[in-house]
Amino acid sequence: MNKEKVSILWFRQDLRLKDNPALNALAGSGHLLPIYILDDENAGEFKMGGASRYWLHKSLDRLNASLDSKLNFYSGRAEDIIEQLITNYDVQEIFWNRCYEPWRMKRDKKIKDLLKKNQIEAKSFKSDLLWEPWEVLKDDGAPYRVYSAYYKRLLKNTKLIRSPETKKIKSSLIKDKRSVGLDELKLFPDINWYTDMDKQWQPGEKGAHKNFKKFLDSGIKNYKEGRDFPKLESVSRLSPHLHFGEISVAEIWHHIRNNYTDKNAGHFLKEIAWREFSYLLLYHFPQLPKKNLQEKFDNFPWKSKNKKQFDAWKKGNTGYPIVDAGMRELWQTGYMHNRVRMIVGSFLVKNLLMHWRHGERWFWDCLLDADLANNSASWQWVAGSGADAAPYFRIFNPILQGERFDKDGDYVKKYCPELKELPNKYIHKPFEAPMDVLLEADVKLGENYPHPIVNLGESRDAALDAYEEIKGK
DNA sequence: TGAAATGTTGGGGCG
DNA sequence: ACGCCCCAACATTTC
Numbered sequence: 001m002n003k004e005k006v007s008i009l010w011f012r013q014d015l016r017l018k019d020n021p022a023l024n025a026l027a028g029s030g031h032l033l034p035i036y037i038l039d040d041e042n043a044g045e046f047k048m049g050g051a052s053r054y055w056l057h058k059s060l061d062r063l064n065a066s067l068d069s070k071l072n073f074y075s076g077r078a079e080d081i082i083e084q085l086i087t088n089y090d091v092q093e094i095f096w097n098r099c100y101e102p103w104r105m106k107r108d109k110k111i112k113d114l115l116k117k118n119q120i121e122a123k124s125f126k127s128d129l130l131w132e133p134w135e136v137l138k139d140d141g142a143p144y145r146v147y148s149a150y151y152k153r154l155l156k157n158t159k160l161i162r163s164p165e166t167k168k169i170k171s172s173l174i175k176d177k178r179s180v181g182l183d184e185l186k187l188f189p190d191i192n193w194y195t196d197m198d199k200q201w202q203p204g205e206k207g208a209h210k211n212f213k214k215f216l217d218s219g220i221k222n223y224k225e226g227r228d229f230p231k232l233e234s235v236s237r238l239s240p241h242l243h244f245g246e247i248s249v250a251e252i253w254h255h256i257r258n259n260y261t262d263k264n265a266g267h268f269l270k271e272i273a274w275r276e277f278s279y280l281l282l283y284h285f286p287q288l289p290k291k292n293l294q295e296k297f298d299n300f301p302w303k304s305k306n307k308k309q310f311d312a313w314k315k316g317n318t319g320y321p322i323v324d325a326g327m328r329e330l331w332q333t334g335y336m337h338n339r340v341r342m343i344v345g346s347f348l349v350k351n352l353l354m355h356w357r358h359g360e361r362w363f364w365d366c367l368l369d370a371d372l373a374n375n376s377a378s379w380q381w382v383a384g385s386g387a388d389a390a391p392y393f394r395i396f397n398p399i400l401q402g403e404r405f406d407k408d409g410d411y412v413k414k415y416c417p418e419l420k421e422l423p424n425k426y427i428h429k430p431f432e433a434p435m436d437v438l439l440e441a442d443v444k445l446g447e448n449y450p451h452p453i454v455n456l457g458e459s460r461d462a463a464l465d466a467y468e469e470i471k472g473k
Numbered sequence: 474t475g476a477a478a479t480g481t482t483g484g485g486g487c488g
Numbered sequence: 489a490c491g492c493c494c495c496a497a498c499a500t501t502t503c
Contacts, residue, residue: 393476394474467503
């Protein structure tokens with residue numbers, strides 16, 4: 001029996017048609033079989049969290065639509081799925097864009113070997129990073145550990161950045177009858193916690209470009225200062241789109257470099273480069289998601305039993321409004337403003353003395369933009385155990401941070417509506433408000449809003465004492 | 474991409 | 489008029 005000749009395009013974290021190198025390379029092939037594989041088994045403990053699955057479902061749905069509903073879905077170990085495909089079809093070649101998570105790299109290498117053994121051409125492309133983790137290193141060949149030095153070096157290597165290119169697909173797209181339906185991937189969570197996400201986000205390539213355009217039209221003009229104020233719309237909100245590759249980072253880079261020269265645009269590119277830095281760290285320190293980059297933190301006396309406080313943190317019931325607003329924003333919308341991420345992170349690691357891994361796991365499950373490299377590098381940054389990290393003794397005071405970056409309490413009031421009648425003076429410290437003010441605002445501490453779960457001064461001192469134990473080791 | 478403690482300065486009140 | 493004290497306001501140091 002004659003098997004059908006096909007070329008396979010394997011979509012992974014590159015759910016777009018624009019500027020997609022693997023797709024470009026196959027756009028002229030005769031019969032193109034586009035596939036997506038949900039591979040929880042190989043991912044193990046780093047399989048996608050709930051929020052990511054919600055996003056992925058929507059994004060795949062839209063990608064499928066833009067491929068005339070010819071996207072093929074599979075669930076299982078990628079090597080098994082691909083083995084089936086090369087059995088069922090006369091596969092000419094399999095192309096994909098590279099991913100950099102340790103488990104994916106290991107798996108992809110195995111698959112490349114399998115294909116080589118079967119004399120099928122397998123090719124992977126640089127697509128979703130500006131610089132691959134092995135492309136920019138120190139003179140001695142070691143990876144950078146200091147961001148500013150790394151960035152300086154990056155700017156000398158902008159020629160390594162791909163030029164965006166989009167090719168029209170001329171192939172006829174093949175639907176595999178063994179493909180399962182998107183719904184059968186069961187990506188939607190059982191509980192209905194994504195209603196607010198629908199209002200705020202449009203997963204997929206179109207939504208990605210919409211957010212980019214919106215950012216260019218307004219947010220970027222005041223990015224450098226505005227990005228610190230959660231109520232302003234001065235951030236790009238591109239993180240989930242970038243994570244799933246719905247927009248090409250090379251396209252973003254070139255567009256901004258060619259059209260903007262001010263400090264705001266410059267600062268945004270720096271943030272894009274932090275993403276690159278996270279990937280550099282993850283690639284060269286594959287243990288980044290689990291192990292402290294600075295080993296002295298292995299001896300840090302984290303509190304092991306702190307379930308009650310941890311639950312209060314997760315649910316946004318710490319009694320510190322800026323922290324609670326952030327944690328509730330995360331739960332309700334799958335997103336949290338970056339400034340607030342730093343505040344809630346500092347609070348968990350320093351005021352509650354909990355290991356950053358607990359925060360990393362919670363974010364992993366709740367964030368639409370959950371990304372192994374960014375999430376682990378950022379938690380280590382907050383905890384002080386990472387590369388070029390915030391020094392441990394830099395402990396955020398949630399009251400002062402609130403007063404500085406959410407002066408009128410607008411952000412707090414949005415996510416903690418029970419505080420909305422409090423005067424600004426007390427919006428970040430309801431526990432200091434006089435009885436009559438609380439009464440007037442209908443805030444009943446311990447009833448409709450919690451008492452603070454820790455004392456800031458005492459917990460700060462405890463954190464500094466704990467740090468003293470590992471300092472200089 | 475902090476905060477708190479400590480140090481310094483300079484103006485004004487007051488004896 | 490002068491010195492002394494107080495204390496913002498700002499700067500520096502320390503954690």
